[in-house]
Amino acid sequence: MDGAELTGKNVLITGASGFTGRHAVAYFKSVGAKVAAVVRRAGVHSFGEGVAVHVCDLNDKQQVRQLINEVQPDYALHLAGKNSVPDSWSDPLLVLETNVMAVLYLLDALRSCPSARTVIVGSRLKYTVEPGRKPEPPHPYSLSKALEEIVSLSWMSLFGQQIMLAEPGNLIGAGPSTGICSLLARHVVACEQEGKREAFRLSGRDNTRDFLDVRDAVRAYATLLVHGTTGTVYPVVSGTERSLGEIADTLLSMSEAEVPVRWDGASSGPDGAGKEEELSLLRKLGWQPQIPFAQSLQDILSDVRRKQGGGTQ
């Protein structure tokens, strides 16, 4: 997919000011879509020209209805949500309200646009509910993502809506990410610019994760919006497991600075990402990752260097 199908289309993006949201707005704008960027709070949002910014509290169903009425989206990409596991312990109700009810408010409002196609972005950390077994989610966040999937697919079935689910793994890239690659890149740049000497703590060198560039993920979401099969849950992963050792070595090789790192965790092995049959779902639609891993790391590092240029973080 080259994005031509999206030219001139109304694309609604929630969570537009978040890590993935910013990349999504940039992508859909670049292929000529009319982007409606939904943010929670008014403020300085540098989405550039041609992007309509909508301030909306997605936990308020009246505001959501009005938003959909105004935008009349052809496509809706739902990225907004609470994504912190620790926060889900300190305010579990807010996580459920945001990750379950707000999704319902959005989907219900979209019933007024029967031809709209929607991608709900879930999480591979979701808990799996099994009949006859007491649910024991590890944290409120995993419960919220389980319910998000159930209500999304149920709304599709009950009201005949066109809804696809995306389940990204570890997305990496420039911007406000709290993932391991971004944190380590910030440490590298702090060493470059401030001569920082405190060691960055990492767990076992052999621990592996499936990393995907956030721009590849955004293209996957776009592919699903246009070509996805309604009611399907699509894993959005690279299919390649990389070790923390490889990440550290690559990032450190991109800097002249001396960067102290301490390995003090046990190896926990792979995180189970990227089974072949899962990967094939998106590849059948013509999508595959395009950005080499080293390029992703280089772009993160450049972004941090630019932003930490003045010595501020």
Place this chain on the structure above:
Amino acid sequence: MDGAELTGKNVLITGASGFTGRHAVAYFKSVGAKVAAVVRRAGVHSFGEGVAVHVCDLNDKQQVRQLINEVQPDYALHLAGKNSVPDSWSDPLLVLETNVMAVLYLLDALRSCPSARTVIVGSRLKYTVEPGRKPEPPHPYSLSKALEEIVSLSWMSLFGQQIMLAEPGNLIGAGPSTGICSLLARHVVACEQEGKREAFRLSGRDNTRDFLDVRDAVRAYATLLVHGTTGTVYPVVSGTERSLGEIADTLLSMSEAEVPVRWDGASSGPDGAGKEEELSLLRKLGWQPQIPFAQSLQDILSDVRRKQGGGTQ
């Protein structure tokens, strides 16, 4: 259980002005509990002396927190909820808000009373979520009851609360029920008092249902509050299937009036209630139905005769 364990205890009952709620308030009062009857709207509630009425919108989490703070319940019986399948189609969001989020608000507020024991009253119409299969609930109501169970058991697991689930079948008894027994009783009394001639339409004579007197159900809930095993889902049924034909014959035999009835539906067979292993869960705790079926019907009829005495309904 004779109810002595409940004497002097703080018992919170939500949905107190509903069909089951009124019977629940009467029962807990009769065994000497300090009853906090929770209703949505202020108004004339004839619970009698010794019952504290609390007006609370359970969809407002601040109000719910304040309620629990005030009552400090030893036991909480959650009967409130939206229970109409047709209404769940016309306002699906309200059904999810009420049957899922309001339950969460209640359970979350109850975390401040760690020794409280809670019974959440679900429904046998709940949809069963199965992993690997797209959820296809028949109506939003069944989805809401599925989620109610999942979130209740999850809260139990996440926060170590003492929560039991009750799943009543077809409850019958005096009061504002919209079940088949009450509807037919009202028709019988209309024929007695107004000489009504329009036929009451019923489906097949052989269609069977499991009916349980609401007073027996309330004793089951009380048993669960005191003796139930946390995290267990208890079916609350009589274990006896009765045909619509038997109901009609019994009710009509209790009246001198000529009561026209039309059978015009196909037989759909039993509704699958009351498997032995399900029944045994509550019987092991010492509960069993006590009120004979004919007595239930007689009490419904007497109640309707009294209320329709002035020709009003």
